[in-house]
Amino acid sequence: MNRAYLALGTNIEPRYKHLLKALELLKRNEQISIKRQSSIYETTPVGYTDQADFLNMVIEVETTLSSMELLAYSQSVELQLGRKRDIRFGPRTIDLDILTYNQENSTVERLIIPHPRMHERAFVLVPLQEIAPDMILPVWNKSVVDFINDLPDTDIKDVSIWTQNELEEE
Ligand SMILES: Nc1ncnc2c1ncn2[C@@H]1O[C@H](COP(=O)(O)OP(=O)(O)OP(=O)(O)O)[C@@H](O)[C@H]1O
Numbered sequence: 001m002n003r004a005y006l007a008l009g010t011n012i013e014p015r016y017k018h019l020l021k022a023l024e025l026l027k028r029n030e031q032i033s034i035k036r037q038s039s040i041y042e043t044t045p046v047g048y049t050d051q052a053d054f055l056n057m058v059i060e061v062e063t064t065l066s067s068m069e070l071l072a073y074s075q076s077v078e079l080q081l082g083r084k085r086d087i088r089f090g091p092r093t094i095d096l097d098i099l100t101y102n103q104e105n106s107t108v109e110r111l112i113i114p115h116p117r118m119h120e121r122a123f124v125l126v127p128l129q130e131i132a133p134d135m136i137l138p139v140w141n142k143s144v145v146d147f148i149n150d151l152p153d154t155d156i157k158d159v160s161i162w163t164q165n166e167l168e169e170e
Pocket residue numbers: 071085088089090095096097098099110111112113114115116117
């Protein structure tokens with residue numbers, strides 16, 4: 001059995017429905033079992049900033065899929081949710097990134113594990129810390145907490161737990 005962490009992100013309405021649908025499609029795969037899921041966070045866009053705020057979350061899964069198969073299934077979920085690829089780092093109905101896969105450090109075709117930008121993204125590290133506080137990231141050999149401590153305060157401020165009220169209004 002393999003253990004992977006996945007990051008989900010969406011900034012096209014209905015954002016919450018897109019997250020739920022993606023989780024449902026992941027659960028539908030008998031080779032994937034969701035073990036933990038973080039709260040949902042509302043986050044300010046990073047990279048390409050002229051776009052709407054995101055909802056982000058991180059989940060831990062156990063899977064019998066290989067990392068390439070997990071990527072292929074994640075991409076099929078993105079497609080089923082109508083994702084179109086246009087602006088790099090731009091708006092998306094759902095983005096599914098594989099953060100880590102076991103303790104692997106590998107690049108196979110177009111899949112890089114661990115995700116090469118995960119350690120600098122508050123919208124990934126903060127939800128990840130919630131479900132895997134003791135995790136040491138392969139390659140960097142550094143804990144999630146240490147990476148969070150190195151982030152600028154402004155980045156942390158841009159990531160906040162989405163409250164139930166907001167959830168009901170959505
Ligand atoms: N760890 C990974 N998880 C998901 N996709 C990856 C990973 N490593 C490489 N890729 C490749 O990245 C390609 C582009 O992914 P995508 O369009 O989601 O990028 P992005 O979401 O705009 O940027 P980012 O990868 O920084 O979140 C995918 O087709 C996939 O082949």
